[in-house]
Amino acid sequence: MNLLKQIAVYGKGGIGKSTISSNLSAALAMKNQKVLQIGCDPKHDSTRLLLGGEKITTVLDYIKVTAPDEWSLEDVLFKGYKGVDCVEAGGPKPGVGCAGRGILTTFDLLEKLDIKKIEHDLIIYDVLGDVVCGGFAVPIRHEYADVVYIITSGEFMAIYAANNILKGIKNYDEGLKRVGGIIFNQRGIEGENERIKKFAESVKLPICEIFPRSDEFTKAEKMGIPLVEMEHSSIATKFLKLAERIVNHEELNEAFPLTDEELEKQVLGNKMNVYKNKHIESFTKKEKQVENQKEKDEENLKPNQFFSKNVLMREPLHGCAFAGAVNIAVQIQDAITIAHGPRSCAHITYQAITSTGRRSLFERGTLMNSQIIPPLVSSEMNEGVMVFGGMEELKNKINHLKKYDPSAIFVITTCPSGIIGDDVETTRAMGNTKQPIIPIKTDGNITGDFLQGMINAYIEIARGLIKKDIKEKEDMVNIIAEKSIAKNTETNFETMKKLLVAMDIGINCRFICRTKVQDIQNFLKAKVNILAYEDYMGRMMKNFLQEEYDAQFLESPFPVGFSETKNWLYKIADTFDKKEKVHPVIEEYENLYEEEIEKIKPYLKGKKLMIVTYNHHIDWILETALKLEMHIVKLCILNFSQENLFKTKFEDQFKIELNYDQNKRSEDIKALSPDIVISNYTSNALDGAAMTDTIPLCPDVGFFSGLNLARRWAGLFKMNLREGWKEDEGLFSKYYAR
Template structure:
């Protein structure tokens, strides 16, 4: 069996050449299968008397997989030629290239190559930039590749591009049969084709004239070899003979764009676009300030770090925090399922291990548009609109978050905004799976699009109210911290207007601008980015410090927030009370910790809350090791010049440092089993508790261990295990 791929620019006449060539093969008593790989699905029309057949992709869309039958997609045409059409979506939607992949996969499952064909001919669109249309170039398909071209420059340009694609697959392997010259009647096209053929070292296998015979053939629905008086038919019979014989094959030797212009157009100089280097780029002074690209990017995207999670999942985790909205995952059901399980696992674990009820995490309002392979090919906008219709009454707002497949095929999700009502906004959040970036990038996109889609600018201002931004909604102490800050604010007569975005409602976000002041929960990379966005977009005013962590920060924070709202007198006694309690607790545990060596290995970039407590306890801080962290990039400490601090710490140094420094206590974000067994090991929270006693509560645990003189017995399990099994 010989497999032939016929490539060429769209509209160059590939289907006409392919059909007539297949007919010529059949006249040579060859058993032929022609597979049309063009979304127009008209490759085999001439062989079928002008009829259009059911395409593979239409068939897949309409028939259940367990009902697939080869004879439903395989059609008998002129002189026994078997015909298959891949088909594709309507222009502007879906992914035609994905359709070709789907078609070839189904034909392979039917073992179509084992049907005793002498010739399999693939008629392929010349867009080899698309992986789908390049499939016939793969070695398991095309033995020989022929390129149809005319003397028009863009046709030759496409031919050269096809050679590039083939070169990428083959390197120096020889699989090109040559050029098929289909004349278009342009000036000097014979000379152009000859120069191109010589430059790429390919033969012109056959020349077909511009002839009315082609028009007549299509009119009566018969190939040229069936028309007795046809002169052009001899060219197809001659080409069929050449291909049937063991013809010489050639290496793909594409030209550079500059060389192609020089050869085909005989343009010795570079075109005017490149003559003047000053004109290659627009002058800096010509660019208006608003034309400069300014995006809000995660640290991962900005620094080209490895992906930390998926943007789709990040977007979903933000959107589901709005309790009276519905989030639609536009993509395969599996994407929504994985995201759902990720979200609910946090809620289930919190409930079963700590008795914490997190309704949003246990039962998120998340549905899927259930994109399948057919939808990927034909476009998913219609399926998405049906999903919206089905769930729109269940939420006061709908968020559409895109997965990788939706992004790859370029689904027009913005079109669903037309379905929005005044009381029911529909907000697309185009995360495109992980195409746009990592988990944090998805969160950023969700925050921004939800803000732009819901926040009303003209709302009534409320005195003594604040908004809280950038809470960590999957942290176990988020609610505890929120309630701590709420209690402090209520003490001075200030209420919380909106939590953006954590356990909130559509109405709260709509009225975001009612509050005159905004407070960040965390002054990390995400918090600073959100602050910049709201300042730029809404001219929002922010309190200068985030939620306070540790004694000194909390004391100062309360003083400043009470001063902002002119309530200083209210907090004097409050601060004195906490100060006395803090000092009393320090003195109580200091005897057990004073002089103890402690080593910190952490992703946290803000550590003063714990460092302050350790200094108050007169502990020996032997080293502070700050790891690179996807969530922040700005370490700062008022104790920086007093301590041994190493930024961008390498984990490989951990054991060596522990061995040399001999700490009594090691704290890190994640406990490991290969640390010094003589040290007490504890975890430092990624999101510490807000308030006066953040560091103190952590230190109390260590004091308790030293007070009881306990050893961490689990470390000896390995020795017991080895001793038992060595008997």
């Protein structure tokens, strides 16, 4: 019994590779070889000549309508000329889906159905070679092709495709010899023989066979038979000769592809037009600048064209853009969000969102509907949809959801839908003014990180919903860019609402946090907008809303700490002409603040404090610590994906280190001997002599932000607590030493 030999035949579309492949299979069968031919071209016409002109059921069409537990090899494997087994992969309609993914799916199915259990002498893969992407390159892989033949004519694009195929082989082989050679299918154009000869010599490959342009091919096709079946055919002998060469294990060659420049000069004889192109020079400079991008001064980095800090700084991804967009979209309680992708994408994001809601409910008793039951569904993209495109299923899902009468439907793309190029923009036409459809293209994490997804969602929702003909109403504000996944978002909102109500000011819209479609549509009703946080995200939204809607913003965001809240109220009073109301409010809080400071100062005065934080706005802690006469030994600012601008009014009063290296933490604690270390996270490397406390990434707002933390520190020192867990290692060491 002969060992199985697998042959991949590659060539540009329309070059005649299917005709040559099927005739070669027929010639091999005539030499008593048991052959399997697998057509790997979306046109699915590779085996037609072997089947009397009949087109068979393709693998991809089969799995589209057949459940996995009903799959059977007999349904996709067909007998052709002289017992040649035939399989066609098939593919999607032009312009949709991913044909390359279809090849991957076909090979996976054939493996699951144990096609190699059928005894074959040779398997011939007939593969489209215009694009050697991951899917179409599957037959090149070592577990499939032992030998690769390249079919080409003397036309430039055919030679260009042949050279690209060699590049693909080289990527896999790393010096191995697997190329059988070139099969020259003549087109009868001027100079093509010389051109192919030059190409073959340049890439160090033999020309295995030359097939002239002949009416014999046309006659055989009309008769519905392989050409080798025709009597008195001069070309049939060429196929038999090539089949003999393949059976006898001819010498194989390494792939030596040419560069594009070499191909132009050596093969085509074209003179390169060397000239200066400003666009090319500019692009080259930009490529070099990318290497130095991380060295850019972060303090001067400003939001540009609505990109996240991660995208601009070329940092590692901080989460998935799809998840970021979903997190914003589900905040609109009377809308529905469709995750256009596999169920797993929607499921993972759903669990991430609801975990915040569950924690808030169990720890604080706060019910947040959008975090407990987010209005999120999946378009349920599966393997078939990946291949054939998912627009039909997506539109069916939208029509189904319309029956539930949502005020809007958002369509957010995942990685798979982005990769196959589903045109979700076309879904806009399915909506209307009462029920708009708003696509948000994030393509999973292809376009950026979690923050980029949030930015995309904010922008697309604003453009899709905000009405520009709304009349402004006095004494109304919008709240912008709250942190919907923070535990204290609702308590912070209630704190700010209480302060605003005390000033006779109402809240029009929370953009975008636990709100409704109509609130966003009426966004321009408010005279002033207030940022919840003046971080990178907040500044980005401020820029966008100012540019597109001429939105007016209060100079300061939600205030954190006593002085900041006091100044913030004065600004509100000036903006809304409420000066008579501001003084009683401030006086009440000031008395409470001073009383509390005097209570806890005895426990904290003179204590050494070290701060390690991602927060770039930290004055609310510094102000409180200094008010309590604590000694700040060092302030360490870590790089943070959500912010890039650190500033403080206390910069000359203690040591500050930006872009702090976390590995220095233990060393600094040992050198500075702080009494307490506060940070956003705890570390098992801390010196046991120092107390520790955590800083919330999203602090409480209002007069008592810093004071709330200081009360905890005072409690630690008042009770003289020791973090004994750090000494557990010693207990275990004593036990095992016995």
